[in-house]
Amino acid sequence: MAAGYFTADSASAKPPFCIVIPPPNVTGSLHMGHALEHSLMDALTRRRRMMGDDVLWLPGMDHAGIATQNVVERELAGEGKSRHDLGREAFVERVWRWKAESGGMILNQMRRLGDGVDWSRERFTMDERLSRAVQTIFKRLYEDGLIYRAERIINWCPRCHTALSDIEVEHSDDEGELISIRYGDGDSSVVVATTRAETMLGDTAVAVHPDDERYRHLIGTEVVLPLTGRVVPVVADEHVDPSFGTGAVKVTPAHDPNDFEIGQRHQLPALIIMDERGLITAHGPFQGLDRFEARPAVVAALREQGRIVAEKRPYLHAVGHCSRCDTVVEPRLSMQWFVKVAPLAKAAGDAVRDGRTTIHPAELAKRYFDWVDNMHDWCISRQLWWGHRIPVWYGPNDKVVCVGPDEEPPQGEDWRQDPDVLDTWFSSALWPFSTLGWPERTADLDRFYPNSVLVTGYDILFFWVVRMMMFGLYAMDGVQPFDHVYLHGLIRDASGKKMSKSRNNVIDPLSWLDRYGADATRFTLARGANPGGDMALAEDWAAGSRNFCNKLWNASRFALMNGASTELPVPDRAALTDADRWILDRTDALVSEVDDLFGRYQFGKACEALYHFTWNEFCDWYLELAKVQIAAGEERAGYTRAVLGHVLDVLLRLLHPVIPFVTEVLWTALTGRESVVVADWPKATGVGPDVVAANRIDGLQRLVTELRRFRSDQLLKPGQRVPAQMSGMDGAGLAGLESAVTALARLEPATESFTSGASLEVALPDGTVTVEVDLSGTVDVEAERKRLSKDLAAAQKELAQTEAKLGNPQFADRAPADVVAKIKARRELAASEIARIEARIRALAGT
RNA sequence: GGGCGCAUAGCUCAGCGGAAGAGCACUCGGUUUACACCCGAGCGGUCGCAGGUUCGAGUCCUGCUGCGCCCACCA
Numbered sequence A: 001m002a003a004g005y006f007t008a009d010s011a012s013a014k015p016p017f018c019i020v021i022p023p024p025n026v027t028g029s030l031h032m033g034h035a036l037e038h039s040l041m042d043a044l045t046r047r048r049r050m051m052g053d054d055v056l057w058l059p060g061m062d063h064a065g066i067a068t069q070n071v072v073e074r075e076l077a078g079e080g081k082s083r084h085d086l087g088r089e090a091f092v093e094r095v096w097r098w099k100a101e102s103g104g105m106i107l108n109q110m111r112r113l114g115d116g117v118d119w120s121r122e123r124f125t126m127d128e129r130l131s132r133a134v135q136t137i138f139k140r141l142y143e144d145g146l147i148y149r150a151e152r153i154i155n156w157c158p159r160c161h162t163a164l165s166d167i168e169v170e171h172s173d174d175e176g177e178l179i180s181i182r183y184g185d186g187d188s189s190v191v192v193a194t195t196r197a198e199t200m201l202g203d204t205a206v207a208v209h210p211d212d213e214r215y216r217h218l219i220g221t222e223v224v225l226p227l228t229g230r231v232v233p234v235v236a237d238e239h240v241d242p243s244f245g246t247g248a249v250k251v252t253p254a255h256d257p258n259d260f261e262i263g264q265r266h267q268l269p270a271l272i273i274m275d276e277r278g279l280i281t282a283h284g285p286f287q288g289l290d291r292f293e294a295r296p297a298v299v300a301a302l303r304e305q306g307r308i309v310a311e312k313r314p315y316l317h318a319v320g321h322c323s324r325c326d327t328v329v330e331p332r333l334s335m336q337w338f339v340k341v342a343p344l345a346k347a348a349g350d351a352v353r354d355g356r357t358t359i360h361p362a363e364l365a366k367r368y369f370d371w372v373d374n375m376h377d378w379c380i381s382r383q384l385w386w387g388h389r390i391p392v393w394y395g396p397n398d399k400v401v402c403v404g405p406d407e408e409p410p411q412g413e414d415w416r417q418d419p420d421v422l423d424t425w426f427s428s429a430l431w432p433f434s435t436l437g438w439p440e441r442t443a444d445l446d447r448f449y450p451n452s453v454l455v456t457g458y459d460i461l462f463f464w465v466v467r468m469m470m471f472g473l474y475a476m477d478g479v480q481p482f483d484h485v486y487l488h489g490l491i492r493d494a495s496g497k498k499m500s501k502s503r504n505n506v507i508d509p510l511s512w513l514d515r516y517g518a519d520a521t522r523f524t525l526a527r528g529a530n531p532g533g534d535m536a537l538a539e540d541w542a543a544g545s546r547n548f549c550n551k552l553w554n555a556s557r558f559a560l561m562n563g564a565s566t567e568l569p570v571p572d573r574a575a576l577t578d579a580d581r582w583i584l585d586r587t588d589a590l591v592s593e594v595d596d597l598f599g600r601y602q603f604g605k606a607c608e609a610l611y612h613f614t615w616n617e618f619c620d621w622y623l624e625l626a627k628v629q630i631a632a633g634e635e636r637a638g639y640t641r642a643v644l645g646h647v648l649d650v651l652l653r654l655l656h657p658v659i660p661f662v663t664e665v666l667w668t669a670l671t672g673r674e675s676v677v678v679a680d681w682p683k684a685t686g687v688g689p690d691v692v693a694a695n696r697i698d699g700l701q702r703l704v705t706e707l708r709r710f711r712s713d714q715l716l717k718p719g720q721r722v723p724a725q726m727s728g729m730d731g732a733g734l735a736g737l738e739s740a741v742t743a744l745a746r747l748e749p750a751t752e753s754f755t756s757g758a759s760l761e762v763a764l765p766d767g768t769v770t771v772e773v774d775l776s777g778t779v780d781v782e783a784e785r786k787r788l789s790k791d792l793a794a795a796q797k798e799l800a801q802t803e804a805k806l807g808n809p810q811f812a813d814r815a816p817a818d819v820v821a822k823i824k825a826r827r828e829l830a831a832s833e834i835a836r837i838e839a840r841i842r843a844l845a846g847t
Numbered sequence B: 001g002g003g004c005g006c007a008u009a010g011c012u013c014a015g016c017g018g019a020a021g022a023g024c025a026c027u028c029g030g031u032u033u034a035c036a037c038c039c040g041a042g043c044g045g046u047c048g049c050a051g052g053u054u055c056g057a058g059u060c061c062u063g064c065u066g067c068g069c070c071c072a073c074c075a
Helices: A032-050 A065-078 A088-102 A105-113 A128-143 A197-202 A213-218 A257-265 A291-304 A342-353 A364-373 A424-428 A443-448 A458-475 A509-515 A517-527 A539-561 A578-599 A603-630 A634-655 A660-671 A691-713 A738-744 A781-807 A809-814 A817-846
Strands: A016-020 A054-058 A147-157 A162-164 A169-183 A190-194 A205-208 A222-224 A231-236 A248-251 A308-322 A330-339 A358-360 A392-394 A400-402 A451-457 A482-488 A722-727 A747-749 A758-764 A767-773
Touching: A016 A032, A016 A443, A032 A054, A032 A105, A032 A451, A032 A482, A032 A509, A032 A517, A032 A578, A054 A443, A065 A088, A105 A509, A105 A517, A128 A147, A128 A400, A128 A424, A128 A458, A147 A257, A162 A330, A169 A197, A169 A291, A190 A197, A190 A205, A190 A248, A197 A291, A205 A213, A205 A257, A248 A257, A291 A308, A342 A364, A342 A458, A358 A364, A364 A458, A424 A458, A451 A458, A458 A482, A509 A517, A517 A539, A517 A603, A517 A660, A539 A603, A539 A634, A539 A660, A578 A603, A578 A634, A578 A691, A603 A634, A603 A738, A634 A660, A691 A738, A691 A758, A691 A781, A722 A738, A738 A747, A758 A817, A781 A809, A781 A817
Parallel strands: A016 A054, A016 A451, A205 A231, A358 A482, A451 A482, A722 A747
Antiparallel strands: A147 A162, A147 A330, A169 A190, A169 A308, A205 A248, A222 A231, A392 A400, A722 A767, A758 A767
């Protein structure tokens, strides 16, 4: 394959088509999800290229903040060092070195998969130009008041030592203990319930609902906390649910988001009792204990004082975990940077609502709306070293200066840059335009924004898609980042379980590439893809696809061996046989169907149609019929070669997006042209099907199948030729097809010494064909009788059903005419079938 | 706790108002010169349960049961 087919041309006059790759982590290697996603993107881009578009499929990678930092820190730990031993600058240097040496394995794996991406435009989120995009949009958002710094309760990972956004927290139902503690004494005491007893060290109030009669008398009073002896007020707050627990809540503003808000409303102090590692800092006996050691210690101390009123164990409740390291997340009061999402999310919702961006499948748009309508502000600062450093400098009085890329950072000893970096998703959100050169107005940006389609899994609809929508619309003055969003499903194992290392059910796509090849792997994945639907993958599927590619290979080889060619003109239809006309019409219908299905992202159905046509129509019937035609003289053979060449040419082009390698080899061999990559996508001729030919081939198929069934029932050897005489072919509309039937049913023309051993009648829609065969007394009467009685029962059932339906006066009144006609035809066929079978049974009885 | 989805052949799924389908698996038979990674013939389903709408319901409505998934600051 010559180079350059996959390089986009920003000066091209062709219509642009652009997909940016969802950037895999630089730490990642190819898993089945990638293989699926890439197969689909490649299919889309290859088809559009064949349709005449100037296609850009842009590859790249994500710097993957926490993930990458973790990998390198682990490496350092192996050397007995921490990142602090190196210092920030040296550590970042080390990460870059790691990337150069071990990062980006996935890029080579993409090459093995055969991705037709434009390598000349490969990007990395930490590229200098993409970093400029990050700084530019940060500055713009800040100046528009959409980025702010505030002290808030955020999700904190005590192991990674960084803030996390909501989506980096995964909830699971964990076992805990709900304990009820008595605060205060006597009439003024109150019982609160908690799962995190240690936080009571930071309590600064008790809250009750204002309308709760039980506690009305306590509102405004004070209560003495056990252990610390601190005195805190009892406040009334609407947020408290009187029906939960005791109806009274301990309030820890520094360590619980709800409590923080209650604290704000009542001007309560926020007492921080834990450090960034999760160790207790409050003075006293618990100081220095880890939060999970402090919890039982606090409970024990309370019990000793007789403060524990009740314990409920186990108590299942949702607990947040760090999505990177699974450590239990700690709500923590700290100063962080936030994006004010409400206005951005509103625009993101509107773009989908008014159809500028279409989500496939449409049902998932509902989830998208749910999400954008309920988004919290986005915490974007991370206490890491690997990532885009926040472009903010603090002056002598901590006066904030925001510096965009156009300005030099302020010099002087009194200025220091914010030490934090941005959430990885911040730069990912810019991907659809930062990769094209934004903020500069490059030719690529003009041409390929908005991107045509985004292909990604529905699991990151919220993580990534929403954010790209928000930032794309914001940065590009209201123009959406993509016209279409195609969401594929998740890959599961054969029993429908999620693939995961811990379950040990992961199928490595690389092993499939080795054993079945890229074509089979890709066809398997494309074949299983329906919009939004998950896919259960099993080894058998890959083997089936491999078999299919092999079938295609053999069929093509056979056609070529027999002189199939695209050089020969396909003759006028008048010169063609019914089989030729039929296969040409079927090919035409296939073109329409497959084109339509691809256009609607119905990859699975498109592959199914291609598979069925190739195997069950082209190979099973047309190739067999073509053998007869090629043996029928030079003229017929020439015409047949032309038809074979044409059908195969179209078929290979249709298959190319999902089976790129094999089709390339076969198509160039067939046509002698340079590459199927730049061949034209087939167009349907629009000529309606030849109904007569279609009916004849359908009749032929029924007749041949019936004869084969007869042979099978009679236990005839498949290779054994049986002398036979046919009559009624014209009446059944099968004029001129005797030789085809003879060949396909392995009959042979009767000789002069022909003696009929058995008579077989086959009812077809237009008449009945009778076949007299000479079995020289080998007919298995019992087998035939058995078969006849089975057929008779089926026909009688059919007759009864159709008559019942037709006998219903309401049916005749209300059903459409074509339905009635169809049912009548079925009734006639069933009736004639019954007559035929009964006659045959009588004949058998006579022998 | 809120939302969404799925229950059709042994398995994975398609069909979404007018004769129950495909692939794989299974059974039987095969040296048929493109292909045993193959060929031919078969077996296999009261379409989760209960109601309802309709001349007609896997297909539309309601309820139930069983599974998924997403979201979630009831301590």
